[in-house]
Amino acid sequence: MKNIEITESIFEHFETFIPLSENLKSELEKRLKHIVFKKGETVLNANQICTESYFINKGILRTYFLKDGKEISEYFCGIDEWVNSPKSFMQRKKDIYYIDAIENTEAYLINVNDLVYLFDNFPEMERYARLSMGSVFGHLMERITSMRFTSAKERYNHFQKTYSAIYHRIPLGMVASYLGITQETLSRIRAEK
Amino acid sequence: MKNIEITESIFEHFETFIPLSENLKSELEKRLKHIVFKKGETVLNANQICTESYFINKGILRTYFLKDGKEISEYFCGIDEWVNSPKSFMQRKKDIYYIDAIENTEAYLINVNDLVYLFDNFPEMERYARLSMGSVFGHLMERITSMRFTSAKERYNHFQKTYSAIYHRIPLGMVASYLGITQETLSRIRAEK
DNA sequence: CACAACTTTTGACCTATATCAAATAATCAT
DNA sequence: ATGATTATTTGATATAGGTCAAAAGTTGTG
Numbered sequence: 176m177k178n179i180e181i182t183e184s185i186f187e188h189f190e191t192f193i194p195l196s197e198n199l200k201s202e203l204e205k206r207l208k209h210i211v212f213k214k215g216e217t218v219l220n221a222n223q224i225c226t227e228s229y230f231i232n233k234g235i236l237r238t239y240f241l242k243d244g245k246e247i248s249e250y251f252c253g254i255d256e257w258v259n260s261p262k263s264f265m266q267r268k269k270d271i272y273y274i275d276a277i278e279n280t281e282a283y284l285i286n287v288n289d290l291v292y293l294f295d296n297f298p299e300m301e302r303y304a305r306l307s308m309g310s311v312f313g314h315l316m317e318r319i320t321s322m323r324f325t326s327a328k329e330r331y332n333h334f335q336k337t338y339s340a341i342y343h344r345i346p347l348g349m350v351a352s353y354l355g356i357t358q359e360t361l362s363r364i365r366a367e368k
Numbered sequence: 369m370k371n372i373e374i375t376e377s378i379f380e381h382f383e384t385f386i387p388l389s390e391n392l393k394s395e396l397e398k399r400l401k402h403i404v405f406k407k408g409e410t411v412l413n414a415n416q417i418c419t420e421s422y423f424i425n426k427g428i429l430r431t432y433f434l435k436d437g438k439e440i441s442e443y444f445c446g447i448d449e450w451v452n453s454p455k456s457f458m459q460r461k462k463d464i465y466y467i468d469a470i471e472n473t474e475a476y477l478i479n480v481n482d483l484v485y486l487f488d489n490f491p492e493m494e495r496y497a498r499l500s501m502g503s504v505f506g507h508l509m510e511r512i513t514s515m516r517f518t519s520a521k522e523r524y525n526h527f528q529k530t531y532s533a534i535y536h537r538i539p540l541g542m543v544a545s546y547l548g549i550t551q552e553t554l555s556r557i558r559a560e561k
Numbered sequence: 562c563a564c565a566a567c568t569t570t571t572g573a574c575c576t577a578t579a580t581c582a583a584a585t586a587a588t589c590a591t
Numbered sequence: 592a593t594g595a596t597t598a599t600t601t602g603a604t605a606t607a608g609g610t611c612a613a614a615a616g617t618t619g620t621g
Binding site for chain 1: 598600
């Protein structure tokens with residue numbers, strides 16, 4: 176059955192960081208809910224507190240914020256990744272980030288209260304969170320580096336590597352704002368060679 | 369006695385995230401070692417694995433890497449902050465980062481093996497790590513934003529806010545590379561108004 | 562305290578990328 | 592399909608910040 180397959184893929188993800196007991200598996204299973212978003216659909220509005228985190232099974236979600244009325248893409252998430260508005264989710268307060276669906280997307284969600292329950296009762300979940308954050312941490316550092324001493328073209332190349340599985344499915348304008356360059360510049364970079 | 373005072377300041381730091389049992393306190397006390405670095409001294413070389421994390425009590429440490437033979441400052445750490453080479457420390461492998469002392473610095477260090485021992489035996493330490501990483505996470509995201517759609521001057525202002533306690537003690541050249549601009553540009557920004 | 566070795570400032574000039582404007586091209590809804 | 596939106600490309604021009612070079616200022620050490 177399909178739900179089972181999908182849950183399996185989350186379990187596999189967890190197991191790259193921690194061993195999962197049968198008990199924890201069943202507690203997770205109880206709390207993970209399947210959800211579908213249509214292309215273009217808003218997942219989170221900036222005026223809301225983010226109370227859910229989404230583990231993507233299919234499609235792409237994007238986090239962005241508004242600057243001078245324009246959407247600035249913060250990051251993109253594809254299969255086997257978690258998306259939320261980090262500060263909002265962990266500190267239960269509003270933040271500037273919106274989340275929307277770039278493609279028709281399927282995901283599993285967990286509510287923040289359920290996650291806290293798991294943290295309180297399964298120390299290995301704390302470890303999972305620490306370790307998985309660690310790997311995202313590395314990406315953020317790389318991105319900061321890439322943002323400083325590299326040309327627009329090098330940044331685009333770096334982006335293609337980082338998002339090799341999905342970069343070609345993301346509209347140009349969104350990529351440009353993610354990279355901190357204008358659409359026009361990105362269009363010219365793509366036109367070269 | 370001085371050592372006790374300093375240890376207290378680390379404990380206070382931990383207690384902003386988790387309650388500390390007497391047992392955990394004494395286990396920490398056994399493992400934290402006091403260390404002193406002279407201005408300019410190298411704390412970590414890029415060709416080494418980073419096996420220690422430093423909690424600063426006085427002074428400033430800097431993390432940097434080399435690009436085209438030039439030092440690019442990655443971040444600065446002052447009082448009550450942890451410094452290490454993140455990937456190297458957590459994954460026990462070499463990375464590109466050096467650490468050095470910008471001022472005469474005093475710190476407490478913990479060895480990675482001791483930290484792992486604490487993670488294994490005190491689940492609240494896992495929680496501490498998760499929560500404290502969370503706050504650094506927020507700073508990294510802000511920095512990425514600041515790096516994209518803001519002018520050199522705005523970035524410098526943002527830097528002054530982020531590092532309000534120590535920004536004036538960091539040499540201009542190091543600040544410039546941290547911000548991703550040249551020394552000359554930063555010098556001109558400072559000269560204005 | 563004086564010289565060497567850095568660090569910061571100043572000036573002249575150049576280049577990557579932004580801006581503004583308009584023409585195509587692609588996508589969507591009826 | 593067909594016109595309306597929305598996204599992308601192309602062109603002309605402007606500018607923030609880079610590069611190179613040299614002067615001035617600061618710091619440390621015998």
